[in-house]
Amino acid sequence: MSVAISFQDIVKKYGDTTVIPELNLDIKKGEFFTLLGPSGCGKTTLLRMVAGFNSIEGGALAFNDKVMNDVAPGKRNIGMVFQNYAIFPHLSVSENVAFGLQNRKVAKAEQQRRVSEMLYTVQIDQYKNRMPKNLSGGQQQRVALARAIVINPDVLLMDEPLSNLDAKLRVDMRNAIKSIQREVGITTVYVTHDQEEAMAVSDRIAIMNSGVIQQIGTPRDIYQRPANLFVATFIGRTNVIDAKLESVEGGGAVVHVGRDYTLSMPVLSSKAKPGQSLDVRLSVRPEELVLSEDGKGLAGKVINNVFLGLNTHLIVLLDNGQEVEIIQQSTAAETADIGQTVRLAILSDTINVYDATGERNLNRGTGQ
Numbered sequence: 001m002s003v004a005i006s007f008q009d010i011v012k013k014y015g016d017t018t019v020i021p022e023l024n025l026d027i028k029k030g031e032f033f034t035l036l037g038p039s040g041c042g043k044t045t046l047l048r049m050v051a052g053f054n055s056i057e058g059g060a061l062a063f064n065d066k067v068m069n070d071v072a073p074g075k076r077n078i079g080m081v082f083q084n085y086a087i088f089p090h091l092s093v094s095e096n097v098a099f100g101l102q103n104r105k106v107a108k109a110e111q112q113r114r115v116s117e118m119l120y121t122v123q124i125d126q127y128k129n130r131m132p133k134n135l136s137g138g139q140q141q142r143v144a145l146a147r148a149i150v151i152n153p154d155v156l157l158m159d160e161p162l163s164n165l166d167a168k169l170r171v172d173m174r175n176a177i178k179s180i181q182r183e184v185g186i187t188t189v190y191v192t193h194d195q196e197e198a199m200a201v202s203d204r205i206a207i208m209n210s211g212v213i214q215q216i217g218t219p220r221d222i223y224q225r226p227a228n229l230f231v232a233t234f235i236g237r238t239n240v241i242d243a244k245l246e247s248v249e250g251g252g253a254v255v256h257v258g259r260d261y262t263l264s265m266p267v268l269s270s271k272a273k274p275g276q277s278l279d280v281r282l283s284v285r286p287e288e289l290v291l292s293e294d295g296k297g298l299a300g301k302v303i304n305n306v307f308l309g310l311n312t313h314l315i316v317l318l319d320n321g322q323e324v325e326i327i328q329q330s331t332a333a334e335t336a337d338i339g340q341t342v343r344l345a346i347l348s349d350t351i352n353v354y355d356a357t358g359e360r361n362l363n364r365g366t367g368q
């Protein structure tokens, strides 16, 4: 697939402060690509650089191999959707969507054809003559989306487009956005700090922290094989458990957790020599902890049991004083009541093991 947008050693500074140091990224044609990270990590700054609203202090930004650093925003052929809709209150739905076509001097008949086609695509054709104040938030956001796409932009940029909507509508709209994007096939860069939303809509996600990309991957890659502990804890829920790793002659390792629990991890690639012990940190998702059936595992006591319908969450206080969370399917035969002492087994096939700094994933590069 060809590259639609490339960032080569891109730098953003505000005065003397560097907020994005030498960032490299390729976004493919037709891809739904999301920038995800905590508040202040530089997502909006990067998106505004693509739009041309922010200057670029170093490196090259290219669309289809054409360097865009100094191209004015109006000449970049992009569509944008923001959190606050930004549709014109004095124009009807159709007039809002037609606006960009009028600006581009598209012939009247062609305008009408494209507007009605777009209203149909985003499913607001029945409201075409309404004024924005008589539309719900979700409907207004559909107008904003239609207006952004109708001009056939090369790139669609969306900055937290769903933040103003209530929880149920957010889910409906993210599904709508994803299916419209797929139908139209437009290269999309999406900014959010909501990890579930990012997982639901994206082909690939870049996780950012302090202006630096921590990992780029599919939602599944990022959840199952986080590059570092920051990503592991940012995406989904996880329990971070300290352990000791011992390399085994001939490859692989044994991990010692707690006082008397040992996991065999045949695929770990650590730098420890056989016999040498290394401090490591385990990222164990709540679904990777189970009540032990053979008496082996981490010893602890259940301090909370929350039934949530599909799942039941158990909070267990381990003997070392750490609290961990387990998510069980509510159909699981075995659960445990508050106050019960338990042993927890770790499903070691899928967990991630990091070095003591949390920067290096010892499972990565092992093909697992």
Ligand SMILES: Nc1ncnc2c1ncn2[C@@H]1O[C@H](COP(=O)(O)OP(=O)(O)OP(=O)(O)O)[C@@H](O)[C@H]1O
Pocket: 014, 019, 037, 038, 039, 040, 041, 042, 043, 044, 045, 046, 193
């Ligand atoms: N005009 C500006 N002048 C100086 N610093 C700025 C300016 N705009 C943003 N910043 C700083 O740049 C950093 C990145 O901000 P940015 O708005 O890109 O973050 P974000 O990831 O989009 O956050 P949020 O999710 O809160 O919108 C922050 O530290 C912010 O304070």
